[in-house]
């Protein structure tokens with residue numbers, strides 16, 4: 286894996302690149318505060334955690350990033366920020382979005398019996414409120430399910446392909462064996478490996494990787510800022526609902542039902558609405574920052 290110096294890469298705009306006491310390396314460019322952790326896959330873009338595929342490395346007092354991560358993560362995020370000021374939000378047509386409430390019917394998803402919480406019901410409630418909010422803002426909204434029915438994963442993707450929506454957002458809540466696990470995370474499709482690129486065997490979802498990354502970052506930023514939840518970052522996985530999309534798409538995990546304080550919070554009125562407001566802010570911000578139009 287080839288590596289390049291982060292300071293050289295971000296070039297003339299770099300004003301500072303030095304390690305703090307926690308091994309965090311920082312670099313400031315025009316509108317961006319970049320942070321990396323030496324020996325780790327963690328990067329923070331304007332304070333929001335974004336996972337890289339390879340660790341940042343330090344040699345002779347210089348921070349190096351993998352070429353793969355530069356191409357698939359650093360540059361798409363950095364370029365978007367530069368373009369932000371040039372775009373006028375008000376003139377953009379509102380996109381068509383397919384909202385996918387996870388699970389349903391015989392598949393309850395994560396469950397917390399103590400608080401009578403079921404992921405399938407929370408995801409549906411979130412999706413329906415998000416649909417209503419976005420429609421008021423002029424978005425065209427479709428849903429993969431509008432009641433407690435089972436929808437196979439492939440059918441959800443098929444709906445995205447058939448309706449040719451501009452965006453796909455799958456809504457989930459998670460659970461972990463560790464009761465202390467908490468926070469919010471957004472998944473995007475793992476970028477193609479070097480082997481996949483060499484063999485030209487990209488997944489359909491890879492076509493829109495950069496936009497999915499931007500969508501994921503904007504959603505995660507809004508969710509963390511609005512809720513003050515623990516930032517688990519923009520992560521990568523090869524989920525079935527993301528692999529075959531032919532539009533930008535993400536899967537959001539809005540909190541751990543296995544975490545007591547999170548579960549209690551989710552039983553309170555207004556908790557889901559707070560998440561819906563954050564998702565709305567993130568979607569509108571993404572729409573205003575697209576690299577191309």
Ligand SMILES: [Zn+2]
Nearest residue numbers: 387394457458
């Ligand atoms: Zn789920």
